Amino acid sequence: MRQNYTVLQLGCFILLTIISLGEMGCSEEKKKPVERAQYIIPDSIIKNMVVDTVNNCQLINAITLTGSVDFNQDHQVSIYPLVSGNIQDVKVQVGDYVNAGQVLAVVKSGEMAGYSSNLINAEANLRVTKKNLDAQKDLFTSGLASQLDVTSAESNYDQAVAQLELVKRVLKINGNNTQGDYIIKAPISGFIVQKNITNNTSIRTDNGTSLFTISDLKNVWVQANVYESNISKVHLGDEVSITTVSYPDKIFKGRIDKILNVLDPTNKVMKVRIIIPNDNYLLKPQMFTRVVVTNKENQQSLCIPNKALIFDHSQNFVLVYKGKGIAEIRHVQVLNTINDKTFLSGGVSIGEQIVGSDAILIYDALNN
Secondary structure (H helix, E strand, O other): OHHHHHHHHHHHHHHHHHHHHHHHHHHHHHHOOOOOOOOOOOHHHHOOOOEEEOEEEEEEEEEEEEEEEEOOHHHEEEEOOOOOEEEEEEOOOOOOEEOOOOEEEEEEOHHHHHHHHHHHHHHHHHHHHHHHHHHHHHHHHHOOOOHHHHHHHHHHHHHHHHHHHHHHHHHHHOOOOOOOEEEEEOOOOEEEEEEOOOOOOEEOOOOOOOOEEEEOOOEEEEEEEEEHHHHHHOOOOOEEEEEEOOOOOOOEEEEEEEEEEEEOOOOOEEEEEEEEEOOOOOOOOOOEEEEEEEEEEEEEEEEEEHHHOEEEOOEEEEEEEEEOOEEEEEEEEEEEEEOOEEEEEEOOOOOOEEEOOOHHHHHHHHHO
16 A cells, blocks of 8 residues: 555656646747847838938037127217207107118207307308408509508408308308207118107217217127137137027028137136128127037048937937848947038948938837
């Protein structure tokens, strides 16, 4: 009986061993990885896919500066009072466009009335001295006057002529108005950017505040801030690209026209100036700007179009196209990005083809 029980135990042990080995075999089969099929870019994508080539380009460096739009002070005029008086008729407001010679305001002035009176007196004096000269010449011819009398009369007449010319010139400088009014006119065409008077304002010639300021906004200055660490990277004549918050998709082109070789004692920045054409008056003074300064170096670098670059997990990638719908993900090192071009230090080779459209879509498919 005991032997039968031992045989039964042995049989159970063998059976359990077989089952255990079977389960281990199944488990190993389950753990065996399944090979994933290579992703092939569909023909529908390949049909419209853009394929670019890695090129060798001249390296361009760029730095980004902050700045603001300012008036072109070479095309700006401030108007100061030439006479004292009271403002009677202000005809323009800030922001108005005026043409050269247009009346801006009228001033009732005692000085202008004095100039008019001086003109009348000078003209009367000229007539008197002219008649006296003619009389002396007639008397001299009749032998009733000496040559000295004629010479004296000629001298008085010449002085009267000079006095009249002086009065006319003073009157012309002050507007040439004989009604006691001083007419303020625009010396140039442009926009009224500053106005410091209203009707019934009293003005004096010793007042240091301008009455109006006119600026021609057909071209403006952009003043950019350069920190000490970037001073060596900006040069006279460097190309710049300027963008604003108001027109984020529009790029204004220009060149550095002047470098102010001093640091602002408050901000510790050096100013550079760019002159920008502004025919459509899109740029307004005091607008904030983003200024990208570019300069070419005597160095070559790999370059690709920006649209071919993929940024993922804080790294940059491109898709190298092998042909027949096969693409390979390649990690690249970016040196710089200027406008529509990206410069690389490695990761691809000159002449390799890269996917230039639908790159993110293909990249995601390759990763999944």
